[in-house]
Amino acid sequence: MAGKPQPVRVLYCAVCSLPAEYCEFGPDFEKCKPWLIQNAPDLYPDLVKEANAKETDKVANQLQSTGISSGGGDGAASSAPKEEVKRLPGGKIKKKEKQEVTIEKVTRNKRKCITTVKGLELFGVKLSDASKKLGKKFATGASVVKGPTEKDQIDVQGDIAYDIVEFITDTWPDVPEAAIFFIEDGRKVPAA
Numbered sequence: 096m097a098g099k100p101q102p103v104r105v106l107y108c109a110v111c112s113l114p115a116e117y118c119e120f121g122p123d124f125e126k127c128k129p130w131l132i133q134n135a136p137d138l139y140p141d142l143v144k145e146a147n148a149k150e151t152d153k154v155a156n157q158l159q160s161t162g163i164s165s166g167g168g169d170g171a172a173s174s175a176p177k178e179e180v181k182r183l184p185g186g187k188i189k190k191k192e193k194q195e196v197t198i199e200k201v202t203r204n205k206r207k208c209i210t211t212v213k214g215l216e217l218f219g220v221k222l223s224d225a226s227k228k229l230g231k232k233f234a235t236g237a238s239v240v241k242g243p244t245e246k247d248q249i250d251v252q253g254d255i256a257y258d259i260v261e262f263i264t265d266t267w268p269d270v271p272e273a274a275i276f277f278i279e280d281g282r283k284v285p286a287a
Contacts, residue, residue, distance in 0.1 A: 199278040208254040260286045
């Protein structure tokens with residue numbers, strides 16, 4: 096006769112509260128990695144190797160930086176400003192957004208036009224207030240919508256592309272006219 100089966104003991108992650116085997120499918124695997132390396136190294140041997148490689152790289156960089164700083168006194172290497180680059184997962188580099196306002200006229204149903212204004216929020220302008228002011232000034236409908244790049248933009252009904260530049264620079268002095276661009280035939284054209 097076979098013995099009574101014993102219950103399986105499951106190790107749960109203290110960070111995401113999933114079983115340790117499923118942490119890689121959870122919401123924050125990057126946050127779980129240190130906990131997994133310490134408490135369940137047998138489940139993810141690649142993580143342990145990766146952590147060891149990072150540790151050796153850190154030590155090598157520290158040794159190299161101390162060797163450079165204590166070396167010759169020319170000072171050329173230390174005076175160069177270091178540019179901070181934000182890296183996204185997958186090794187992609189995130190560029191800082193340019194502060195510019197783009198205005199584009201989109202035609203729909205042959206005669207109807209919509210003027211889209213993108214980038215006002217980069218100058219500290221609240222888009223909801225801006226859409227109200229644009230709607231009142233040009234006596235049209237104006238609303239804040241999500242654009243194709245998941246960024247908010249203002250859609251104004253009607254072709255007001257060339258009148259809007261003067262209104263923007265008068266209403267919000269923080270927005271210089273040199274930072275306003277039109278998109279015509281797929282090209283960026285300065286408004287100034």
